[in-house]
Amino acid sequence: DLIALYQRALVAGDRSVRPAVLSALGVSEDPTALALALDERWPPSEGVRALVAALSERTTRERAWAFAEARWDALAARLTTEDLLDVIGAVSGFCDDAPRQRAARFLRPRVSASVGAARTLVQSLEEAEECGRRARVLASGLRALLLPPPPEPNGSGRSRTVPHTAPPPANRP
Numbered sequence: 001d002l003i004a005l006y007q008r009a010l011v012a013g014d015r016s017v018r019p020a021v022l023s024a025l026g027v028s029e030d031p032t033a034l035a036l037a038l039d040e041r042w043p044p045s046e047g048v049r050a051l052v053a054a055l056s057e058r059t060t061r062e063r064a065w066a067f068a069e070a071r072w073d074a075l076a077a078r079l080t081t082e083d084l085l086d087v088i089g090a091v092s093g094f095c096d097d098a099p100r101q102r103a104a105r106f107l108r109p110r111v112s113a114s115v116g117a118a119r120t121l122v123q124s125l126e127e128a129e130e131c132g133r134r135a136r137v138l139a140s141g142l143r144a145l146l147l148p149p150p151p152e153p154n155g156s157g158r159s160r161t162v163p164h165t166a167p168p169p170a171n172r173p
Contacts, residue, residue, distance in 0.1 A: 002028050005024070006033075006036050010041055010042070019046070019049060022042070022049045022050040023050060023053045026052070026053030026054035026057075026060065026064070027054055027057050028060075029060075034054055034063070034064060037049075037050030037051070038050065044080070044083065045079070045083050048086060048087060051064060051067070051090075052087060055090035056093050061094070062099065065099065065102070075087070076110070081114070081116065085117060088117055088120045089124050091103045091107070091125060091128060092123070092125075092128050094128045095128055095132045095134075095135050097132060103125075104121070104125055107121050108121065
């Protein structure tokens with residue numbers, strides 16, 4: 001059980017298992033796990049690993065982003081600049097348009113005063129947009145490869161094939 005592992009790691013204070021426990025909390029399907037990882041009993045620079053891990057996984061990204069939005073001011077107050085840049089940098093994995101645009105709308109006004117954060121956001125959004133372009137190209141290529149060709153305009157439903165003809169024999173002197 002992940003929650004029991006979290007409690008043992010917290011009580012034992014064993015720093016060697018913390019990174020693995022925190023990352024596991026971040027990508028857990030348990031909706032309370034992320035809040036546990038960012039609990040004030042953990043050092044913020046360690047707990048942020050869970051958030052970055054959750055933002056980096058497609059299956060937990062939406063929940064993690066909603067968590068970050070709802071608690072942004074508290075997170076920003078506790079985290080170092082480097083940790084905040086890691087969270088902002090995780091936006092580079094938002095390949096789909098809607099989550100990327102949502103993150104951009106939310107973060108732009110919050111990071112505009114910090115040159116480093118604003119630059120990280122711009123770079124992350126560019127990477128995410130490129131990721132989206134690559135995904136669309138791959139998807140269209142897969143569709144072309146896996147789906148049958150469209151029917152011919154003659155309405156027969158069959159595609160015409162060009163018969164293979166051998167080249168004429170070479171003239172030999």
